[in-house]
Amino acid sequence: MENSVGIVETKYYTFAHPPNELVLDSGGKLGPITLAYETYGKLNEDKSNAILILHALSGDAHAAGYHEGEDKPGWWDDAIGPGKAFDTDIYYVICSNIIGGCKGSTGPSSINPKTGKPYGIDFPIITIKDMVNAQRHLIDYLGIEKLLCVAGGSMGGMQVLQWLVTYPNRIKSAIPIATATKHSPQQIALNEVGRQAIMADPNWNNGNYYGSEIPAKGLALARMVGHITYMSDKSMEEKFGRQRKNGNGSTKFSADFEVEGYLHYRGNNFVKRFDANSYLYITKAMDYFDIAQGRPLYEVFKGIDAKVLVIAFKSDWLYPTYQSLEIVKACKFAGVDATYCEIDSTYGHDAFLLELESETHLIKHFLRKVYHGYEVLDEYEI
Amino acid sequence: MENSVGIVETKYYTFAHPPNELVLDSGGKLGPITLAYETYGKLNEDKSNAILILHALSGDAHAAGYHEGEDKPGWWDDAIGPGKAFDTDIYYVICSNIIGGCKGSTGPSSINPKTGKPYGIDFPIITIKDMVNAQRHLIDYLGIEKLLCVAGGSMGGMQVLQWLVTYPNRIKSAIPIATATKHSPQQIALNEVGRQAIMADPNWNNGNYYGSEIPAKGLALARMVGHITYMSDKSMEEKFGRQRKNGNGSTKFSADFEVEGYLHYRGNNFVKRFDANSYLYITKAMDYFDIAQGRPLYEVFKGIDAKVLVIAFKSDWLYPTYQSLEIVKACKFAGVDATYCEIDSTYGHDAFLLELESETHLIKHFLRKVYHGYEVLDEYEI
Numbered sequence: 001m002e003n004s005v006g007i008v009e010t011k012y013y014t015f016a017h018p019p020n021e022l023v024l025d026s027g028g029k030l031g032p033i034t035l036a037y038e039t040y041g042k043l044n045e046d047k048s049n050a051i052l053i054l055h056a057l058s059g060d061a062h063a064a065g066y067h068e069g070e071d072k073p074g075w076w077d078d079a080i081g082p083g084k085a086f087d088t089d090i091y092y093v094i095c096s097n098i099i100g101g102c103k104g105s106t107g108p109s110s111i112n113p114k115t116g117k118p119y120g121i122d123f124p125i126i127t128i129k130d131m132v133n134a135q136r137h138l139i140d141y142l143g144i145e146k147l148l149c150v151a152g153g154s155m156g157g158m159q160v161l162q163w164l165v166t167y168p169n170r171i172k173s174a175i176p177i178a179t180a181t182k183h184s185p186q187q188i189a190l191n192e193v194g195r196q197a198i199m200a201d202p203n204w205n206n207g208n209y210y211g212s213e214i215p216a217k218g219l220a221l222a223r224m225v226g227h228i229t230y231m232s233d234k235s236m237e238e239k240f241g242r243q244r245k246n247g248n249g250s251t252k253f254s255a256d257f258e259v260e261g262y263l264h265y266r267g268n269n270f271v272k273r274f275d276a277n278s279y280l281y282i283t284k285a286m287d288y289f290d291i292a293q294g295r296p297l298y299e300v301f302k303g304i305d306a307k308v309l310v311i312a313f314k315s316d317w318l319y320p321t322y323q324s325l326e327i328v329k330a331c332k333f334a335g336v337d338a339t340y341c342e343i344d345s346t347y348g349h350d351a352f353l354l355e356l357e358s359e360t361h362l363i364k365h366f367l368r369k370v371y372h373g374y375e376v377l378d379e380y381e382i
Numbered sequence: 383m384e385n386s387v388g389i390v391e392t393k394y395y396t397f398a399h400p401p402n403e404l405v406l407d408s409g410g411k412l413g414p415i416t417l418a419y420e421t422y423g424k425l426n427e428d429k430s431n432a433i434l435i436l437h438a439l440s441g442d443a444h445a446a447g448y449h450e451g452e453d454k455p456g457w458w459d460d461a462i463g464p465g466k467a468f469d470t471d472i473y474y475v476i477c478s479n480i481i482g483g484c485k486g487s488t489g490p491s492s493i494n495p496k497t498g499k500p501y502g503i504d505f506p507i508i509t510i511k512d513m514v515n516a517q518r519h520l521i522d523y524l525g526i527e528k529l530l531c532v533a534g535g536s537m538g539g540m541q542v543l544q545w546l547v548t549y550p551n552r553i554k555s556a557i558p559i560a561t562a563t564k565h566s567p568q569q570i571a572l573n574e575v576g577r578q579a580i581m582a583d584p585n586w587n588n589g590n591y592y593g594s595e596i597p598a599k600g601l602a603l604a605r606m607v608g609h610i611t612y613m614s615d616k617s618m619e620e621k622f623g624r625q626r627k628n629g630n631g632s633t634k635f636s637a638d639f640e641v642e643g644y645l646h647y648r649g650n651n652f653v654k655r656f657d658a659n660s661y662l663y664i665t666k667a668m669d670y671f672d673i674a675q676g677r678p679l680y681e682v683f684k685g686i687d688a689k690v691l692v693i694a695f696k697s698d699w700l701y702p703t704y705q706s707l708e709i710v711k712a713c714k715f716a717g718v719d720a721t722y723c724e725i726d727s728t729y730g731h732d733a734f735l736l737e738l739e740s741e742t743h744l745i746k747h748f749l750r751k752v753y754h755g756y757e758v759l760d761e762y763e764i
């Protein structure tokens with residue numbers, strides 16, 4: 001547990017009780033809302049060292065450290081801890097889950113107080129903005145006026161961009177990683193395949209499967225598509241090549257290439273920890289996301305004081321680097337202090353979870369500058 | 383019908399009757415075998431002007447002209463006809479279907495003579511080599527000793543490579559287009575998603591669905607994945623952008639982006655014309671294909687006399703250009719007369735069906751040189 005934040009617990013904040021429900025982007029209302037979150041490190045006296053970490057599609061509030069009795073650390077443990085990119089010796093790090101999910105926050109598998117049963121697809125359509133609005137309530141509750149930084153990759157990056165545009169006065173800096181201001185038709189298409197796979201599974205039953213057989217085959221298929229898009233042609237070649245599996249199944253069309261076995265394994269594992277309806281709602285939120293809403297992108301960035309560090313990865317074909325470049329260009333055009341870093345990785349979209357050495361270097365320096373107001377060099381760099 | 387070969391008919395050749403069945407790559411036997419094929423133009427006296435066209439995953443023998451009463455021409459009508467790339471005023475063009483398919487040739491939906499019922503998944507595993515061996519019987523039957531050229535794109539290109547390696551003395555030239563000597567793990571993974579979608583459909587019923595409900599949802603899903611991979615990020619952006627559909631469905635997760643509607647349309651149409659079991663068998667044949675079988679690639683090309691024209695497309699991410707370059711490099715190393723042409727198209731893998739102007743230019747000149755033995759220029763070029 002060296003450099004680890006150690007044993008941590010997920011906390012829960014419940015708010016927006018009726019009749020003061022959260023008014024959603026769609027005009028609908030949702031409440032009460034529970035947000036799962038974790039915190040690492042200590043909030044300093046003037047509350048100026050708080051960093052909000054936001055997660056991707058299938059992530060959760062457990063970003064770092066270990067839950068009691070578990071061997072696997074949080075999903076970004078390599079980036080959050082003493083001496084790490086988000087250094088918990090210096091910063092107070094909060095990771096917030098999202099509404100619509102299934103990891104302790106209010107979502108389609110939560111009990112609808114009006115019926116006493118799970119929402120299912122009676123859950124309202126939610127947007128990235130709704131997720132961020134809910135998180136803003138959490139930040140209020142934690143008594144933080146201004147976040148030092150908001151950071152996240154993939155859909156986490158979309159939330160970062162939304163924070164930047166909706167609450168520019170509540171953040172000093174932002175790190176959107178491997179993300180986009182809006183989904184391209186290819187990204188929408190790939191999500192739609194996943195949704196159709198879930199809805200084609202007879203167990204989906206129009207979203208009413210809680211307490212009975214879940215649409216496991218459909219959800220596993222959706223995840224298989226996902227994993228193909230998270231890797232690159234090259235990283236797949238390096239990891240699997242055309243290796244055959246040992247002990248092929250006995251049927252004609254069972255997986256016999258390693259890559260097939262990997263996808264099956266990933267798909268079947270995902271089913272144990274994720275809710276199919278949440279997959280539908282969250283992917284829709286990503287597809288509907290369009291930070292500029294038809295306006296020129298630079299216009300929505302105008303007047304933003306926060307410093308921005310945009311990180312992208314060369315082999316990421318799900319969120320190609322041109323999408324990150326669009327963010328930087330629009331920031332520059334709007335007079336926002338933005339830096340662009342393209343990391344030469346072969347890992348594809350997964351790189352944001354794997355290229356920790358490069359990311360740590362970039363993020364550490366960026367945060368120090370924002371926190372202290374000037375460049376602080378490591379001893380070895382002097 | 384200008385420049386069209388006009389009204390055409392699919393013909394059928396049946397051979398390999400028991401006990402003289404075709405011995406398959408797997409060691410199994412198959413027979414009798416029927417191959418569907420079409421021919422355009424006239425075979426010359428010395429039978430030196432015959433070109434064999436081979437099709438992709440979902441293609442068929444109907445490559446050019448019109449079937450009586452139909453408005454839609456064959457799948458490569460833009461490339462085959464009087465004055466076109468494969469000029470039927472000069473050449474005798476044969477398009478052969480494949481075994482394992484569902485377009486008139488023997489496949490899993492054919493009647494198994496041993497049971498009197500459709501084979502289903504009792505149909506043996508077939509390979510690209512088995513497809514080509516069957517085609518060789520057809521070429522024998524047509525009395526052609528040496529084909530002027532074998533040409534095809536995608537899986538058609540795999541068959542071209544197999545002809546080149548297995549029957550080098552039966553062909554004078556070869557045009558593999560947008561293809562590979564073996565599938566990468568990414569290509570296998572994408573096929574596996576399609577197969578899993580089919581087999582997850584309860585109507586698939588272990589391949590026994592003939593005469594009852596077909597696994598339409600699974601097959602449509604497989605095709606949706608296919609269509610995403612046939613286009614490019616850019617061509618999707620140009621064709622659909624983030625346009626919304628008119629008249630959204632009434633449910634929450636119905637398609638509302640144009641690109642979603644397009645994929646649904648393509649998926650649902652495919653189901654009407656293709657057999658799910660054939661999809662399993664053919665994609666497996668593609669995934670198992672490895673022309674070098676572990677040997678250095680140049681070794682399998684050694685001693686080949688035929689001239690080779692390799693065509694690839696810049697934006698094709700399903701069969702990336704590096705796979706075509708590998709073919710050319712190995713040919714050069716083996717002393718084979720090979721030319722490489724990379725066409726700067728945004729259409730992705732679909733380009734081989736769409737970039738007709740560039741292809742026509744390349745193919746016309748290549749064929750003339752092979753046919754006449756020297757370069758023949760058009761009048762306007764002199």
